[in-house]
Amino acid sequence: MLELTGLTAGYHGGTVLHGLDLSVPAGTVHAVVGHNGAGKTTLVHTVAGLMRPSAGTVRLDGRDVTGQPAHRIARAGIGLVPQGRRVFAGLTVDEHLRLSHRPPRRGDTTRPSVWTPARVLELLPRLGERRGNRGTDLSGGEQQMLALARALLGSPRVLLLDEPTEGLAPVLVRQIDALVTTLAAEGIAVLLVSPSPARAVACARTLTVLTSGRMTLRLSGEDARADATALDAALELTATGA
Ligand SMILES: Nc1ncnc2c1ncn2[C@@H]1O[C@H](COP(=O)(O)OP(=O)(O)OP(=O)(O)O)[C@@H](O)[C@H]1O
Ligand SMILES: [Mg+2]
Numbered sequence: 001m002l003e004l005t006g007l008t009a010g011y012h013g014g015t016v017l018h019g020l021d022l023s024v025p026a027g028t029v030h031a032v033v034g035h036n037g038a039g040k041t042t043l044v045h046t047v048a049g050l051m052r053p054s055a056g057t058v059r060l061d062g063r064d065v066t067g068q069p070a071h072r073i074a075r076a077g078i079g080l081v082p083q084g085r086r087v088f089a090g091l092t093v094d095e096h097l098r099l100s101h102r103p104p105r106r107g108d109t110t111r112p113s114v115w116t117p118a119r120v121l122e123l124l125p126r127l128g129e130r131r132g133n134r135g136t137d138l139s140g141g142e143q144q145m146l147a148l149a150r151a152l153l154g155s156p157r158v159l160l161l162d163e164p165t166e167g168l169a170p171v172l173v174r175q176i177d178a179l180v181t182t183l184a185a186e187g188i189a190v191l192l193v194s195p196s197p198a199r200a201v202a203c204a205r206t207l208t209v210l211t212s213g214r215m216t217l218r219l220s221g222e223d224a225r226a227d228a229t230a231l232d233a234a235l236e237l238t239a240t241g242a
Pocket of ligand 2: 040
């Protein structure tokens with residue numbers, strides 16, 4: 001379970017994220033939806049230890065990991081799939097997998113499941129066909145799969161997904177949605193940030209709308225699927241979906 005309380009963060013003294021409370025139980029997806037600049041990446045970077053919060057706490061299964069450096073947070077079981085994938089241009093798929101493989105410490109029973117390169121390739125067979133290809137030779141969808149593979153190889157308890165379907169064709173968007181659902185069903189707590197309510201509604205147990213770094217709506221996925229009015233209003237979408 002990932003639990004954020006009063007999380008506050010920003011840049012150069014300016015606050016972007018204003019006291020966010022949010023929890024993601026194991027085995028569920030919590031989607032944070034917000035427009036460009038709402039603070040979604042700031043949120044996941046703060047949870048992942050790439051930025052230090054100015055206030056608030058990040059807890060993983062009750063353990064306070066607030067302000068710890070990124071490598072320790074990753075070691076504790078929080079995996080990040082960054083916006084824009086960030087794969088290495090010059091490394092092959094195989095090299096990415098080898099370098100990202102971080103088995104849990106012996107006796108660590110907190111992981112929903114343990115991932116190896118072989119198991120990741122079973123889940124993402126397309127990567128298996130591209131094992132010798134370098135990052136620059138992969139399509140956007142393949143790069144996204146590789147970014148996901150890297151995070152899984154830390155055998156995470158929590159996955160932070162920053163716009164995992166950005167720029168992908170609809171068929172790949174559906175594949176990623178299905179993967180997110182599969183990974184949550186395995187017991188991973190998934191925090192998904194997205195500008196698109198449609199996608200978030202499809203797979204989330206809970207949704208939070210983030211507007212200028214503040215929560216402006218929280219509702220269940222079930223309620224959002226039954227009636228999108230409140231969500232659309234919070235995102236100031238018109239009836240035509242503009
Ligand atoms: N490195 C930075 N230095 C200063 N300000 C930043 C930095 N990164 C982001 N910001 C500002 O913080 C605010 C939130 O940015 P953030 O990247 O978290 O938004 P986002 O919701 O992820 O947007 P997008 O949908 O475009 O990815 C924006 O006003 C942005 O200009
Ligand atoms: Mg972003």
